Amino acid sequence: MTKINNAITVLADETLGNAVLREYTEVKRAAAVGERIKIIATDQRIPIGTIAKCTVADQFTDGSIDTDTPFPGSEHDGFIDAERTEYVVLTPSDVIRIDDKRYRLVERKANVGDTVLIVNAVNDARDDYGYGNGETYVVMKIGGECPEIWPDDTESSEIYLEREEYSVIEPLVSRIRDVPTEAAATSTPIDTAAIIAQVSAVFAETFAKVGVRLTQIERILQAKETPLIVTTPETIASFNEHYPTRDDVIERAKADIENVKTPWKSVDNSPQYFVSNRVCDVEFIVNRDKRTVVALLRWRYNGAIQSRGKSRCARGDVFNASIGRAVSLRRALGLEVPAEYTDAPQPTEPRVGDVLYWRRQGETYRIDGINGYYYDFTLLPSGEKYTGVPYHYGVPTDNGNTSIIDDSREEPEVSA
Structure with a gap:
């Protein structure tokens, strides 16, 4: 029979590089191979509180095990007899501790603003992408269905996480009855009006951005009498404008290299790249192995780098240098990156040159x-x-x- 104690044991989680502490529930039952145990009773040979791992379980004597920890004075090093009720099994819970704060691991898709814990980073994530197991990040964006983190706190380091790589962590809040009465009585009153004003401002800004896209879609479906499927040249052009193909996006990206220039007061008023009121030339560095493009804006006067931007193709997406150049250049110039670049449709069939x-x-x-x-x-x-x-x-x-x-x-x- 299994019996659960109220006590918990806190240990470093080996799977997360010992950077995160996990709470383990103490359970009185026979240990299985690979499980951690804690010594709770002793016959003078095993120190109470010793943590060990079950390596062999006796199939004839329920609960008798060998461990990876030798105990001086025992007939068999590491042998524990279950009849002496010497140990409890440590069962991992979904509660972890980071910097003395308790969190619960939640297995769901992350949303913008959520904090995620890296639990199963892809191979070479540390060397290639700058993140690893046991680290926490705030989700900055959602690219397609993947949460986006910024390992070096800048958008140029954006990484798209696969679902199996992370768990969402939510802080555990103390129950009301755990809060002392004195503290509750002397706490600062909540300014409800200020909170409502802040929330309203956030919603207004969000709806303003979303409203632009909704308006574009409404233009296509504006006339209720018009069938949804129509083939007029105007409707086709409108649909292509708002739902571009991958070829459309690539062509726009190529044209964007020139379109982001601004006029320069010269004889011919020719467009140029400007950073801090300095005329610059752009240099692109394309790394196909790492699937990145870097844009360097150099001052035309002496070649000094004035600004740089970087784009990285998300894992699972098809790399395209033209889109990468447009994204990195816009970031170097401090311009907004259109969603059609980051959410471009993927190719559906191979072509010459792919x-x-x-x-x-x-x-x-x-x-x-x-x-x-x-x-x-x-x-x-x-x-x-x-x-x-x-x-x-x-x-x-x-x-x-x-x-x-x-x-x-x-x-x-x-x-x-």
């Missing part, structure tokens, strides 16, 4: 030509030429083993 990743082989290829069901492709980075069918979108035999990872369709020498 880079593919073949999971079965662990290799990347660039499509050189498409001839019916057969593809001419180049193995990257060796440069060997092949002809075959490394990828055919929608063919059952592919089984999802190959995917598009880069549709920039640029020659390698264009990027750094």
Whole structure:
């Protein structure tokens, strides 16, 4: 029979790099292999309070175990007899402690403003993306369905977390009966009017932003008498404007490199990039391995860097250098990044120039030509030429083993 004590034990969580303390419930039952135990009784050979881990459980004597901790004086080092009721099993709870504050782990999708704890970071997250297990971050944005964190507290370090990488943590608030009467009586009165005013201001700002998008959609569905599905040139143009294809977004990103310039008072009034009232030239650094683009704005007078911006392709999305340039340049100039850049539709079929990743082989290829069901492709980075069918979108035999990872369709020498 299982019996639960009221007592809890607080230990460092090994799975989180010992940076987070977890509360364990003490349960009186036989331990299973791999579980932690705590010694609660002794016969002069095992110190009370000792923490150990069950390594072998006796299948004939219920509860007798061997542990990873040797005990001096015992007949078998690490042996514990359950008949002596010497231990309790430590069962992990969903309550953790960080900086002497208690939180509850909640398994749900994070929202903007939530604090998340990294519990299962992807491989090389620390080296490639700047975050790791046991660390907490505030969700700054939601990109698609993924929460976005900023490891270095700037938007240029944005990272999109996969659902399995994090748990939401919520602070545990003391119950009302735990608050002393004196403290409640002398506490500062709540300014209800001020709180309502603050909340109203936040809602007004939010609705103002959302209202712009709702107005755009309403224009399409404005006339109630008009059928929802229409094929007039005006309606098609309006739909394409508000629901652009990936090709549309890429073309807008390419044009944006020139469109974000501002006029300069010169003979020809030619547009230029400006930072702190200085005319600058832009230099793009494209890293296809890390799927990043950095924009450096250099003062035309001496080449000194005046500002920089960075874009990083979210995991699971297809990298495109043109979109990356537009995003990084806008950030370098302090301009807003349109949602169509960060939420661009993903490609639905491969084209010549796309880079593919073949999971079965662990290799990347660039499509050189498409001839019916057969593809001419180049193995990257060796440069060997092949002809075959490394990828055919929608063919059952592919089984999802190959995917598009880069549709920039640029020659390698264009990027750094």
